Amino acid sequence: MTNEELKTTITELIATAAFDETGEWLNVVVDPKEWLTLALQLQNHHSLYFDYLFCVTCIDWKTHLTMAYHLSSTSYRHNIVIKINLDREAPEVETVSHLWQTANFNEREAYEMFGVHFINHPDLRLLILPDGWEGRNPMRKDFEDPVNMIRL
Amino acid sequence: MVEEIGTTTEGDLIINVGPQHPATHGVLHLVITLNGETVKKVEPHLGYIHRSIEKMCESLTYRQFIYVTSRMDYLSSHINNHGCALCVEKGLQIEVPARAQVIRVIMDELTRIASHELWWGAMAMDIGAFTPFFHAFRERESINDIMEETCGARLTMNYMVPGGVMIDIHPNFQKKVKDFIAFYRTKMNESDELLTGNIIFQNRMKGVGLLSKEDAISFGCTGPTARGSGLNCDIRKLYPYEIYNSVTFEEVLETSGDSLARYMVRLREIKQSINIIEQLIDNIPEGDFQAKTKAVLKLPKGEFYSRVETARGEFGVYIVSEGGTTPYRIKFRSPGFANLSALDHMARGSKLGDLVAMMGTLDLVIPDIDR
Numbered sequence: 465m466t467n468e469e470l471k472t473t474i475t476e477l478i479a480t481a482a483f484d485e486t487g488e489w490l491n492v493v494v495d496p497k498e499w500l501t502l503a504l505q506l507q508n509h510h511s512l513y514f515d516y517l518f519c520v521t522c523i524d525w526k527t528h529l530t531m532a533y534h535l536s537s538t539s540y541r542h543n544i545v546i547k548i549n550l551d552r553e554a555p556e557v558e559t560v561s562h563l564w565q566t567a568n569f570n571e572r573e574a575y576e577m578f579g580v581h582f583i584n585h586p587d588l589r590l591l592i593l594p595d596g597w598e599g600r601n602p603m604r605k606d607f608e609d610p611v612n613m614i615r616l
Numbered sequence: 617m618v619e620e621i622g623t624t625t626e627g628d629l630i631i632n633v634g635p636q637h638p639a640t641h642g643v644l645h646l647v648i649t650l651n652g653e654t655v656k657k658v659e660p661h662l663g664y665i666h667r668s669i670e671k672m673c674e675s676l677t678y679r680q681f682i683y684v685t686s687r688m689d690y691l692s693s694h695i696n697n698h699g700c701a702l703c704v705e706k707g708l709q710i711e712v713p714a715r716a717q718v719i720r721v722i723m724d725e726l727t728r729i730a731s732h733e734l735w736w737g738a739m740a741m742d743i744g745a746f747t748p749f750f751h752a753f754r755e756r757e758s759i760n761d762i763m764e765e766t767c768g769a770r771l772t773m774n775y776m777v778p779g780g781v782m783i784d785i786h787p788n789f790q791k792k793v794k795d796f797i798a799f800y801r802t803k804m805n806e807s808d809e810l811l812t813g814n815i816i817f818q819n820r821m822k823g824v825g826l827l828s829k830e831d832a833i834s835f836g837c838t839g840p841t842a843r844g845s846g847l848n849c850d851i852r853k854l855y856p857y858e859i860y861n862s863v864t865f866e867e868v869l870e871t872s873g874d875s876l877a878r879y880m881v882r883l884r885e886i887k888q889s890i891n892i893i894e895q896l897i898d899n900i901p902e903g904d905f906q907a908k909t910k911a912v913l914k915l916p917k918g919e920f921y922s923r924v925e926t927a928r929g930e931f932g933v934y935i936v937s938e939g940g941t942t943p944y945r946i947k948f949r950s951p952g953f954a955n956l957s958a959l960d961h962m963a964r965g966s967k968l969g970d971l972v973a974m975m976g977t978l979d980l981v982i983p984d985i986d987r
Contacts, residue, residue, distance in 0.1 A: 487919050487920075521945075523945045538847070538849075565836075569956075569957040591660075592662045593663055
């Protein structure tokens with residue numbers, strides 16, 4: 465599907481979705497509350513069939529956080545980027561680890577690095593950071609640690 | 617028995633493999649729940665070599681950050697650099713000269729051979745065969761020598777820069793590569809003679825660590841791991857970059873999804889890489905090896921994503937730019953991270969000894985997973 469067709473189909477599914485077509489792929493901005501509904505549709509809709517989640521990441525914009533999900537379809541070979549803006553003080557979003565199993569590890573990484581809480585995640589624990597780092601999120605822009613220096 | 621898998625009950629044994637263990641090839645720490653000899657759960661604990669490369673890159677310029685990426689997947693550093701250079705070129709719309717494109721592809725494929733050779737030796741050593749390791753390293757050394765002559769480094773090359781390659785190839789390069797291929801062709805069947813046909817080896821590999829095609833997609837597996845399960849995922853074929861659409865090679869697929877399938881995919885891929893190099897080595901066009909770029913690179917505001925096929929799978933670079941000289945946020949989608957997440961699923965219900973064979977055929981490189 466082309467970006468235009470994807471746009472039409474997704475508007476039918478989620479009326480409130482906002483689009484950004486400046487990049488290579490279609491960017492869809494959705495409300496965190498609608499993410500799970502959209503995710504189910506993206507994976508199962510007969511003309512979308514996004515079965516391959518190839519990149520999950522978070523961006524700290526200092527005013528808010530943005531979760532970015534890069535999806536691809538192994539049948540149709542189209543790509544899409546879903547973006548969810550989250551409150552920086554209490555970021556919360558539904559997990560999709562039961563839909564795409566790769567999200568399990570990626571969400572754990574976003575949890576420890578950015579402090580995003582994934583609702584209903586089966587195993588939301590630190591993955592990379594050692595014990596005792598809960599609540600300190602090194603990938604956030606305002607993180608400073610003079611002992612464990614991670615800035616060049 | 618089956619319903620117990622994935623849980624811990626009284627009498628279960630919990631053992632730690634790593635972070636210092638010869639079979640983990642680095643500092644991977646696995647917490648394994650065992651019932652007798654049956655694996656019930658495998659829990660990777662990462663971060664022993666986490667250097668927060670993504671955060672470091674936020675304070676490095678677009679010329680500097682490529683050097684750090686060589687340290688991620690150190691066995692295919694050329695291809696990491698390549699992915700990063702492609703992403704910057706995409707943002708700045710730099711046209712890479714034909715000569716640089718060909719050199720890049722030859723270097724990528726040499727790296728792939730070297731990486732697969734090292735994997736072959738190390739994997740054989742994991743499951744108890746010591747000799748292949750020496751054979752593999754003999755071949756790999758010749759590639760390292762070729763790299764050293766041109767790039768000045770044997771492991772972390774930092775050779776590909778935005779706009780092309782850093783320096784022109786060494787005058788001996790073409791001859792050396794052709795000599796290597798001639799030498800390699802005489803040694804290529806050694807791997808089959810030494811290991812593949814061995815009945816003990818076959819028994820340790822066949823049916824071990826099954827991964828279905830659906831699970832491979834769901835876990836985000838790529839590279840030889842996913843191609844062993846029959847998934848078309850070669851970025852060189854799906855989203856050709858540089859000159860990959862003008863060379864002939866086939867995407868290697870196996871369908872059985874076990875350790876032997878992943879093993880066969882890598883061995884057959886080496887032959888494809890040799891084919892690609894042979895097509896290109898005599899046809900390196902004359903001209904510039906680097907496009908003319910500004911001294912200070914500034915990516916326009918926006919987001920850029922590039923992907924390349926490393927020896928382990930799909931490597932993605934995601935740059936979020938605010939228009940400055942450094943990336944605002946950079947994310948490396950590393951193939952090893954996704955492949956490792958499938959290990960628990962593959963290992964459940966199998967024997968502890970088989971876990972080593974699974975880890976071996978996943979081709980895990982820990983700095984690539986931790987970043």
